[in-house]
Each structure stands twice: as structure tokens, then as C-alpha cells.
Amino acid sequence: MGKVRLLREDGLRHDGRRPDELRPIRMQVGVLNKASGSALVEYGATKVLAAVHGPREIPQKHLLLPNRAILRCRYHMLTFSTHERKSPAPTRREIELSKVIREALEPVVMAEVFPRTAIDIFIEVINADGGTRTASVTAASLALADAGIPMRDLVVGVAVGKVDGVLVLDIDEVEDMYGEADMPIAVAPSIGLVTLLQLNGVLTREEFSEAIKLALKGAQVIYNIACETLKNRYLGIKVEE
């Protein structure tokens, strides 16, 4: 199978984007009726739903902590979300991503406000086209805000890749599969903290530094969209006459 040409002659990517361009981003909050908080986030064709239940008691008392809430986080892909049908059983990748996403949210959630409870975060990937874990972090963050759970800041995620030697922002699946590096990152921009950082691929020290800068730029744009989405829920309410 021939390698896909990821960068065109004109320097644009296979889908026509500039190297520093995000895919179209859509966000909605409060999309589920029975969850304490929820959000639907789309990065291009990647579509992710996050639901928060809690803070609540759970029967497994031995898991609870006396001075803070525990976070329980599940990243799960629907079987038809990927090109090849994904088996319903949890894969090692989903287990790792559940951990990595939970750890991306732990530093901002003020869990000490709800001791002896669990805050459950369920993430369902409805359609996967690259950047699912970063869209998941953003969706989970919005869902937590929608549930009214106090947080030090919102956390948003974005991935930087390297295709044909060029660093590109918000890689899609094709760029992830055939590119040379995939660096997902999640940041809480107002408090300046990196809460998720992985690199799958190889970068030189200089490329890494450039990749971080590019990621932070993209993250700021996504963060602004997230804040606006939360506010519009209230500003957009028309007074019925």
C-alpha cells in the first residue's frame, strides 16, 4: 500500500489546511438530560461525547477517600467509531487513555470540596478521525463545568504532529498513521499548567520546543471557544415575551 502524500506541493496538508491550522471545532454543553453535566465536542470529523455523574456515593466504599472526591474516568470507543469495527471489550489502549485523561483532569478539579464521593466521567468516542484523546479532555472539562463542579481552570487538548518533516497542528487520522510523530497535549491556559503530555514518535530537541509552541497557540484558540460555549448557554437564552 503506497504511502499517502501528506503535504502537497503548495505546502498545504492533504485536506487543504495550513500547517498551523485547526480543523473546524464545534462544542455544545448540556446535551444529555440525565447526566449532571455533559458536552459534545467535534474536532473536524472526530466526534466525542462526555457525561459526568456525581459527585455521588458509590457502593465500593473502600475506593473512596476521606478528604476528597475520587475521579473515575472511562474512555471508550463505540464499535463503529473506527474504520475497522472495534471490539466492544476494553483494549489496552483504552485503558491507558482512561488513565491519561483522568490524570489530565485531576490537577484542576477541586475534589476536596466533595470528600467521600466519586465524580464519574464517561467519554464515548462516536467517530474517530485522530485527536480523540485531546477532544475527550476538552469534552470532559466542559462536562465537569456543566455539572457545576468547581475547577481551577478549564483544560483543553490538542495534538501536534510531524508530517513529511513539517510540524502540523491538530492532526487527523491519516496524518497520525503516516506521520513521523504525534504529540497530544492538554493545558489549563489561565494557570499555565500542562496536564497531559505524550509523544508517540521521534523529535529532536529543537523540533520538540517548536512543537510545544505550536500546541500552545492552538490550545489557546480551543480554550476561547470552550469559554464562549459555556457562556453562550446563558447569554443565548432569550427572554420569552
Next chain:
Amino acid sequence: MSSKEARRVLVVPGEVICEGEFKVLSPNYIVKVDGKYIATAIGLAQINDDSRELSFIPLEGCYIPQVDDIVIGYVVDVGLTYWEVDIRAPFTATLYAVDFLGRPVNPAKEDLSSYLSTGDTVIARVEVFDRSRGPIITTKGKGLGKVIQGTIAEISPVKVARVIGKRGSMYQLLQGETGCDITVARNGRILINCPNKELEDILIMAILKIEREAHIPGLTDRIKEFIIREKVKRGLISGEGKAT
């Protein structure tokens, strides 16, 4: 703007509210970082430049019990000497039989479900809540106990204050305009007893409207107009124009 008025601003988690030195009245929702006051939830930050106070009205959130809160709960489990009651908090509450009945019980001889069973509704007061275990509620007091009639409307607990209004103004308006008997519990449940079904429907719609528009100023007037319009629509009063 009168000097006693606080200014309000809609904020999201991580957003800077203001800088300087203020007294924070809602410590879970406002944190100070590097000299700036930051919001931790979506809501209205109230900044009073005169009294130098900051408070926060969250627009989303669950019910966190406070001692002396009046709550309306549903019995979810029956034990030997107590009932477990759902009060829409992260923890179920406990109502002891000795408290409800006013006398000790003998679990060997008495079945508690003959007094209160699963699905029954109670109005109670939060007596103890120290975070080391679930809240303990009491039905000792006027107006507290098992609820035998009425309808329960549920709204988000963070909107309860709006249903009561400044110095009870909204609450009095609702009671006055509908003639219904209303008990507003802190956990977002409202018990209503109305003279007829139409008034009950109007009241429930008004309550939900308050919940939706809680953050938009001028709510009290809008609700009054809404109730009057609905009463006219249903022929409960003649359509003699709007009230002044």
C-alpha cells in the same frame, strides 16, 4: 448604579473576576491566585466595590447540605432503626426512627415500613452534616414530617434563591398571584398545594421559567406578567390589561 449594588459578571472556570483585596464570601467558587480572584465554576460573580466583598451565584451545581436547611426527600431504603432518604445531595441522608416517631423503637416487634416506606416523601431539616458521613435529618419541628398531599416541582438547587427572591419578594409574588401554598426546600424541591389544577400548572410553568431565566435581571416583573397572562388565557381572570 447605587453604591450599595454589587456589579455582576458572568464568568467561567479559570476566568479572572478582579484584582485587589476583597473578602471572599464563597470560598469554593472564588480562589485567589497571584493577587487575582479567579472563578472556579460557571456563574455570576458579584463584586461589591464598597463593602469589598466578592460572592458567587453558581448557575450549575448539585445540592450541598448545610445544617438547618429545610429539605424535601424521598425514602429510598428502610432499615431496622432508620430510613435512608434521597435529598438530591451527593450523600443519602439518614432519618432515625426515634426522631420521626418521637419514641424509641423495638426492631424485633415493629416494622418501620409501616410508618414510612420506600417512595414516601418527607419534609425535614438537616440536623448534622460534618462530611465524615452522610447528613442526618430530623422531622422534629413545625411543618416537618411525612408529606401526604401536593405536587413536587424540581429545579436545580442553585436556582432556589431566585424562587425565594430578595427578602422573599418572588416567593410572596408566587403565593399571592396563584393562591397556592408553597414550600421551597433548599435542595431544589418545591411542594405546592393549589386550589385547582390550572393554577398548579401555571405555578409550575412560572417556577421553570424562573429556573431558566434566573440570571437575567427584571425577573420578578416578568414572572408577575407571565402569571397574569396565563390566568387570562385560562379564563381565570378577565383580560383587563397588564398590572402596573
Next chain:
Amino acid sequence: MSVTPSAEITVPKLRSATILSMLKKGLRASGRGLTEFRPIEIVPGYVPNADGSALVRLGNTVVVAGVKLEVGSPYPDTPNEGALVVSAEFMPTASPTFEPGPPDENAIELARVIDRSLREIKAIDMEKLVIVPGRRVWVVYVDIYVLDHDGNLVDASSIAALAALMDTKLPKVEVDELGNVKVDRSSRSGPLQLRHKVVTVSVAKAENVLFVDPDIEEERVCETKLVIAVSDDGRIAGIQKSGLGALSVEEVMKATEIALNVSKDLLAIVEKSLTKPT
């Protein structure tokens, strides 16, 4: 589902206060420097029945890695390449808190981080693992067992995996006219071909201080860790932020610099252990 870990073993407050107050001054309770690893002992060929193996002691942490080569089918999209499978298990021997059972999220994360670091840098020359082009290749199974846990399981495992791969010798194979493959483990055809060597360096953060190779107590009090895989040619071959806390961008860059420097010494130690006369 991933759950916030309960403090199964609490570090007594007096002890954690000591560790943290010393770190604030740039010192460690054990007397080590901030960029200093504990003594490392590597025993290649530790498991005679494995095709390659190594036991590693990093301070009191003990890990054994074994390599087994099996004949298998190549992946459909890489018909002329061998395959690599990395797994890890935390044995109940290693800690009173480890229960028998399938790998938990920490073991899975460790295995996947090491797998990615080997795979992305193309440490193993996969093309040299072809037996019958398009049909039969060597599948390299790297299995890591943590036997004693005193902190920094990732780096100890990464060193063990690398040493085990460097210790690996391919069994002799015969392919008959029908394309059937016969493996003769009594005889070795040559070493596993490695194009690059790679190790991970774990940098922990506590009290705004960055330090490498946390022991178990330091791990329990630190806010978070950044695991950085570095190749023998000084490139970053993988990163994983692991743990409840967070880092500033500055700390991320500083940790990466530390890892790039320290990795050179680690790789030298591994090289030396494999060229020691037996």
C-alpha cells in the same frame, strides 16, 4: 475505568515533610543529587531458556525482562517486517499492595510507553526478522516482570528491556521447499540486529524541584512525573506525563534537558554491562 488511586500505603506525614523540605533546598533524603540515578546492576543472560534476558537492579527495585522469539505471520500492512509485542506485569512479590491478576492501568501504561519508545525509534531492525517474505517472520515478545518495587519501575524496565534485546540471539531456522519453518533453539544464528538503543528517564516534580529516578517514597510524595525516552543519537523518542499533578511549560522543557543529558550515562552503563567478559 481509571480511578483515582487510594493511598494504599500512606507515607507518614513526618517522613514526607522531611523529604519535601529537603527537596525545597535541592537535596534528597537519600543524599543523592537531583540528577543522580541509584546504583544500577545489570545481569544479561539471566534466564538461560529465554532467547535474550536481563535482570536489572535499580537501587532496591528489581525487574527481569525476557525476550522470546516466535515464528508468526507478519501484520498485513508490513508483510516484510517482523513484529514486536511488549508486555509488563507487576508481580505480587514486588509489593504488599500488588494483587495477582491481569495487568492494571499502571502496568499497561508502562508496557505501552516502552513499546512506543522501541517502535518509534525503530530500535529493532524489523526487516532483518523476515524468514519467508510475506508469510513468516520473527515476532519479538518482550515481557517485563517487576519483582521488587522501590520506585521508578519505568526506567528500570526500560533498561531491562534494552539489555535483554541486546542480549538476544536469533535461533537457527530452516525453511523447507514447502515453506515450512523449523526452529532449532539449540543453535543460534546471530544477535538480534538493533539500529538504535533507547532508554527512558523519569523526571519527578515536587515543591517545584525536578529530580530523576524517584525511589518509592519520593514517588509517593511527588506531584507528577514526566517520562522521556531518549535514543543513542540524542533524539526524543517518546514522552509520557504520568501522575495526578501538572507541570509548567518551563518545567517540561527543563525536564527534557535533564533527560537528554542523563540518558547518555544510562546508555553507557547498559553498553558496558553487555560487553563485560563472562
